[in-house]
Amino acid sequence: MSTLPRRSFLGLVGAGVGAGLLGTSACGTDATGGSGGDSGKMSIWVLQEEAQNVAHRVALDAFNGRSDVTGELVSTSNDGYRDRLHTAMGSTNRPDVFYNWGGGSIRSYAREDLLVDLSPHLSDNPEWKDAFLPSVLDAGMIDGKYYGIPARGMQPIILFHNKAVFADEGIQPPTTWTELLSAVDRFKNNGIIPFALAGGDAWTELVWPEYLVDRIGGPEVFNAIAAGEAGAWGHPAVSQAITMITDLIDRGGFGDKYASVRWEGAGASTLIAQGRAAMHLMGSWEYTNQVTDQPEYAKKDQGFTAFPVVEDGQGDPKAIVGNPTNYFSVSKSSPNVDAAIQFLREEMASDAYIDAWLKAGDVPAVRNLEERMDKANDPAFVKLVYDMVADAPTFQLSWDQAVERNQAQPMLDALAQVFLGKLDAAGFVKANEDAA
Amino acid sequence: MVATVGAATGKGAGRTPARPRPRESARPATSRPSSWYLAPAALFFGFFAAFPLVLVVYLSFTSWEGIGDPTLVGVDNWVRLFGDSRVLDVIGTTLLLVVLGWATQTPIALLLGVWAAGQQRNRAILSSIFFLPLLLSTAAIALMFNRLFDPYFGLAAEFGPFQNILGTGPGALGAILFVTGWQFIPFHMLLYQAAARNIPKVLYQAALMDGASGFQQFRHITLPQLKNTVITSSTIMIVGSLTYFETILLLTNGGPGTATYTVPFEMYIRGFRSFEFGYASAIATVLVVVATAVSLVIVKFSGFTKMRSTLEGM
Numbered sequence: 001m002s003t004l005p006r007r008s009f010l011g012l013v014g015a016g017v018g019a020g021l022l023g024t025s026a027c028g029t030d031a032t033g034g035s036g037g038d039s040g041k042m043s044i045w046v047l048q049e050e051a052q053n054v055a056h057r058v059a060l061d062a063f064n065g066r067s068d069v070t071g072e073l074v075s076t077s078n079d080g081y082r083d084r085l086h087t088a089m090g091s092t093n094r095p096d097v098f099y100n101w102g103g104g105s106i107r108s109y110a111r112e113d114l115l116v117d118l119s120p121h122l123s124d125n126p127e128w129k130d131a132f133l134p135s136v137l138d139a140g141m142i143d144g145k146y147y148g149i150p151a152r153g154m155q156p157i158i159l160f161h162n163k164a165v166f167a168d169e170g171i172q173p174p175t176t177w178t179e180l181l182s183a184v185d186r187f188k189n190n191g192i193i194p195f196a197l198a199g200g201d202a203w204t205e206l207v208w209p210e211y212l213v214d215r216i217g218g219p220e221v222f223n224a225i226a227a228g229e230a231g232a233w234g235h236p237a238v239s240q241a242i243t244m245i246t247d248l249i250d251r252g253g254f255g256d257k258y259a260s261v262r263w264e265g266a267g268a269s270t271l272i273a274q275g276r277a278a279m280h281l282m283g284s285w286e287y288t289n290q291v292t293d294q295p296e297y298a299k300k301d302q303g304f305t306a307f308p309v310v311e312d313g314q315g316d317p318k319a320i321v322g323n324p325t326n327y328f329s330v331s332k333s334s335p336n337v338d339a340a341i342q343f344l345r346e347e348m349a350s351d352a353y354i355d356a357w358l359k360a361g362d363v364p365a366v367r368n369l370e371e372r373m374d375k376a377n378d379p380a381f382v383k384l385v386y387d388m389v390a391d392a393p394t395f396q397l398s399w400d401q402a403v404e405r406n407q408a409q410p411m412l413d414a415l416a417q418v419f420l421g422k423l424d425a426a427g428f429v430k431a432n433e434d435a436a
Numbered sequence: 437m438v439a440t441v442g443a444a445t446g447k448g449a450g451r452t453p454a455r456p457r458p459r460e461s462a463r464p465a466t467s468r469p470s471s472w473y474l475a476p477a478a479l480f481f482g483f484f485a486a487f488p489l490v491l492v493v494y495l496s497f498t499s500w501e502g503i504g505d506p507t508l509v510g511v512d513n514w515v516r517l518f519g520d521s522r523v524l525d526v527i528g529t530t531l532l533l534v535v536l537g538w539a540t541q542t543p544i545a546l547l548l549g550v551w552a553a554g555q556q557r558n559r560a561i562l563s564s565i566f567f568l569p570l571l572l573s574t575a576a577i578a579l580m581f582n583r584l585f586d587p588y589f590g591l592a593a594e595f596g597p598f599q600n601i602l603g604t605g606p607g608a609l610g611a612i613l614f615v616t617g618w619q620f621i622p623f624h625m626l627l628y629q630a631a632a633r634n635i636p637k638v639l640y641q642a643a644l645m646d647g648a649s650g651f652q653q654f655r656h657i658t659l660p661q662l663k664n665t666v667i668t669s670s671t672i673m674i675v676g677s678l679t680y681f682e683t684i685l686l687l688t689n690g691g692p693g694t695a696t697y698t699v700p701f702e703m704y705i706r707g708f709r710s711f712e713f714g715y716a717s718a719i720a721t722v723l724v725v726v727a728t729a730v731s732l733v734i735v736k737f738s739g740f741t742k743m744r745s746t747l748e749g750m
Contacts, residue, residue, distance in 0.1 A: 090502045108711060112504040199603070200603075259692045260585060260601065260602040406710040416691060
């Protein structure tokens with residue numbers, strides 16, 4: 001008997017790590033926080049973000065005070081949340097209510113019939129439905145049905161800028177693409193990075209084509225892509241947007257080391273807060289982060305405005321992109337479906353919940369917020385976000401959430417190559433067409 | 437190994453009737469622990485390695501989003517796999533990391549280990565300091581270096597050429613090699629230190645009398661005496677580095693672009709980001725095949741099966 005089989009045995013053990021990684025999804029039985037058929041308790045899965053969970057707790061305390069069913073928050077860190085949720089949804093230990101991003105983040109659950117269709121409940125309670133901004137509520141629709149109730153503030157992508165840096169140069173934040181390019185040249189010549197960018201994570205780069213394609217070609221261009229129409233990526237607006245991005249990169253619009261900056265290290269946000277970068281195109285969460293991490297800057301110099309107009313573009317300059325909001329969805333298999341719906345109906349538009357969000361720096365997606373804006377720490381920011389969304393003809397969901405799940409990663413990979421200067425517009429279109 | 441020893445003893449036992457030895461006849465030489473002792477390990481391995489492995493091979497013939505029931509799709513995933521140039525790229529990156537990792541870690545670990553084997557007090561203190569990285573979690577190490585490599589606020593900001601290290605393909609590969617080396621060299625150093633201390637002093641004394649220089653002693657005594665340790669350490673290193681995952685996820689996230697995608701990382705992305713568990717399983721199966729092939733090659737060419745004690749004849 002030779003020792004050979006033992007060696008290959010060891011090889012298999014090594015490979016078993018990989019196999020085990022996949023295996024967990026197949027036989028994952030992590031019961032913690034799952035509903036497990038307990039009808040007295042209702043699990044509500046959220047992210048592990050204390051600033052946000054204050055608001056959720058306000059809603060839950062109010063609900064628990066008058067209901068037989070006790071709701072419990074189960075929080076998981078942002079990095080692991082989606083993996084954990086997906087594993088749980090594939091098992092029988094599903095959360096009763098869970099936090100999600102709408103679109104691609106729940107599409108497969110909706111198709112597998114794991115979620116409660118909330119449309120009839122919303123039509124039966126028009127005052128509940130009318131409490132939310134329609135564009136945001138509708139952005140959570142899948143195949144014409146409502147599966148999610150807005151559960152956080154709205155998160156459009158905003159052009160943040162450092163007011164002190166602009167004042168030093170004696171210029172105003174750009175309102176057109178031409179102004180943007182001349183500002184870029186000016187900052188670069190004076191040794192300031194025009195745009196902070198955490199290019200180590202491709203989703204931070206996605207905000208650029210999202211806005212440019214919309215400004216150049218209007219919302220139809222991406223709608224066709226999201227719907228999976230043949231040749232949709234080949235629309236000239238896509239190529240033009242990528243060419244403009246390449247031009248911006250070549251001008252030094254992001255400095256020369258952005259590819260090494262990771263989002264998690266908050267490097268990009270610190271650059272603009274310290275005045276080493278002038279602008280940052282990012283979601284509204286950037287505002288909240290700065291308030292927490294760089295309170296001095298957030299108070300004094302943090303400026304915010306809408307994405308510039310692209311001359312000769314067909315899109316409406318008031319159109320916005322980003323994450324309309326986050327949603328709470330309800331598992332169909334939950335023993336507490338009625339209590340869960342009651343919780344969402346009674347609490348998600350309640351005054352206490354909205355005030356808690358305003359206090360945290362978020363702008364909830366409810367109508368008639370004007371009356372309550374003064375409760376916020378920074379009414380100017382709340383007004384900007386609210387008006388942006390209320391006036392927007394369309395609110396495009398982030399592309400990586402909007403496309404089919406298996407096309408998101410190839411799209412992000414291709415975009416990362418564009419930002420590394422390794423792929424041109426034609427290459428980007430082709431990479432996406434190949435993946436579609 | 438155990439089996440080989442057992443067979444040899446068995447042969448010896450077969451010959452014993454010619455020269456009976458009273459002590460052995462009272463207790464047969466073949467007396468070894470019952471095979472039931474293997475049961476816990478076998479069960480553990482069966483449930484956590486063999487069973488998932490079979491499941492993964494099965495899943496590679498299905499289309500599955502991770503929820504609902506997998507749909508059998510025949511060999512679709514495999515046809516796609518063989519036409520996917522990306523898979524070749526990630527296998528190439530993986531093997532490059534394995535080879536370069538081995539080629540950098542082995543000499544450093546060997547030299548440090550031999551150095552640390554000396555009895556001087558300062559060496560004992562320093563080697564226990566060198567050993568520290570081994571006590572840290574891989575995730576913590578990767579995150580720490582990720583921050584240190586930040587081009588504006590990390591340590592890298594102070595060193596011109598390293599500022600954009602994670603932003604270029606070769607730089608990011610180098611960073612992974614550096615971080616995994618920093619993390620794993622101490623372990624291999626420990627193996628070499630223990631082995632070097634086991635080399636009989638008498639060999640060096642004899643060499644010294646023959647007028648051998650320090651280098652000659654190292655070249656002709658230490659190295660040959662460490663041969664088996666080199667093989668053991670290399671096997672652990674190579675099989676381990678085939679499955680690097682956390683370091684890549686947290687340090688480079690596969691980037692810049694797709695420059696540091698390895699097979700396990702690609703598998704994770706396909707499975708948990710794209711929800712293509714069928715295709716991810718096909719990639720996992722490839723990883724099993726590659727890992728098995730590599731360890732078979734090591735066994736074949738290292739003479740592991742014929743491994744003898746380096747002390748034979750002394």
